[in-house]
Amino acid sequence: MISWxxxxxxxxxxxxxxxxxxxxxxxxxxxVRALAYVDLVGSLQVGDRVLLNATALERGLGTGGYALVVALPDRLPPDAPAGPGHLVKARYSPLQTMVLGADEQESEHHELLRDADDLDGLPVVVADLHSALPAVLAGVRAAWSGPRPPRTAYVMTDGGALPLAFSRTVAGLREAGWLDATVTVGQAYGGDLEAVSLHSGLLAARHVLSADVVVVAQGPGNLGTGTRWGFSGVAAGEALNAAHVLGGRGVAALRVSTTDARARHLGVSHHSLTAVGRVALAPSDVVVPTVTDEVPVPGGADALRAAFRAARPLLEAGRHALVDVPADAALLAALRGTPVGLSTMGRDLEADPWPFLAAAVAGVHAAHLTSLPRASR
Structure with a gap:
């Protein structure tokens, strides 16, 4: 099962x-190109002998074209100093790692989170793909009207990469000051805060990090099988449910494309139709980009408008609120100003702007929600 x-x-x-x-x-x-998580295996030096896991690389799967460094057998890192924390992530795998969870008994935040149960109207933008993260933040920043920059947090679920360090996008957003903090939940690890579950991770983002807007998405990578239910993005629907259960305002960012070669992802992806329309049983805001004459539409504006019209009843599903937000030239300019490259499924902003516009309009709506009285969110 492992290609060593x-x-x-x-x-x-x-x-x-x-x-x-x-x-x-x-x-x-x-x-071969290899990637090492230095907190796990130690820092590399030229000449080091390394053991690699080349399984996904050999199969041409989505690891960024890397073999993964498993160990430096001749120069093992020292044991971590004794300290608090007993959350084990990537549990019972050969590279399970121990972290301090914000919600565990040894954490300084345990008392704060022990009985926490309310997000107090916090906007929670939920996206299918990790590539939506910078676009959502671009929309938030473009629409933000507060006296200070928005405080943003990314909650990374475990449907894609488990180590947050895999994401160069997160590193770039942090360096640019676009992203204030990260929380890794479930089996994912490496965030500023760790949490056992998505629910406690959302509560940590609200009560520990004081986030104005939270973005929830899986880490880099996406598992799909071409079947209706066999894709990791199904968890986006459960994330919208979690936001509602905790008193947050769930905001669904749609997965959209006008150039994807796969019919199931053209227009509004079947991932969104399934996760939002069928899995998300709690009411949420589903943000639909309005096609304007200001933004090019590869494949034709009329075809995209028709796709949105056809998807609306499936997305609303009798319980969600559809929110129309213009995808205009100003928003496209905001996307062009992101501090990290925009790319999804190998396509950049110029080749297919609509995946990023669909994420950005969700960010715009989330920014508008923060100006409402909490009781109205």
Missing amino acids: REGSVVSLGRSWPGACEAVVRLAAGAE
């Missing part, structure tokens, strides 16, 4: 908080 490889580091590449790239020469002579 052994090799030596011949050069180091880019690094960002928690991760480092390297080129590794395998025993057979070939060279």
Whole structure:
């Protein structure tokens, strides 16, 4: 089940908080790109012998084209200093790791979170794909009217990458000041705060981090099978339910495309139709971008308008509120100003602007919600 490889580091590449790239020469002579999570395996040096997991790389699957460093067997890192924390994540896998959970008994936040039960109207934007994160934040910032910049938090679920350090997007958004804090929930790990469940992670974002807007999405990567129910984004519907149960305002960011080669993802993706229209049983705001003449529509504006019209009753499902927000030139300009590159399924903003516009209008709506009295959210 694991394709093991052994090799030596011949050069180091880019690094960002928690991760480092390297080129590794395998025993057979070939060279591969590898990624090391330095908090888990230690810092790499040229000449290090490394053990690699090359399973997904060998199959051409979505790991960013990396083999993953499992260990530096000749130079193991020292044991972590004794300290609080007994949450085990990636549990019972060979690389399970122990973290301090914000919600566990040893945490300084335990008393605050022990009986916490209310998000107090906090807008919670839920997206299917990790690539939506910078676009949602662009929409929030474009529409924000408060006296200070919005305080934003990203809650990463465990449907994609488990280590938050895999995300160069998060690293870039943090460096630019667009993202204030992160929470990793479930089996995901590496956030500023760790939490056992999505529910406690949302409460931590509200009560510990004092977020104005929260974005919930899986980490980089997305598992899909081409079946109606076999995709990791189903969890987006459950996240909307969680926001409602806790007294937040769930805001659904739709997955949209005008150029995807797969019919099931053209217009409004079947992922959104299923997760929002069928899984999300609690009422939420579903934000639909209004097609304007200011923004190009590869494939034709009329076809996209028709797709939105056809999807509306499936998305509303008798319980959700559909919110129309213009996708205009100003919003497109805001997306062009993001501090990180925008890319989804190999397509950038110029090739297919509508996945990012659909996420950005959800951010616009969330920003508007923060100006309402809490009882009205």
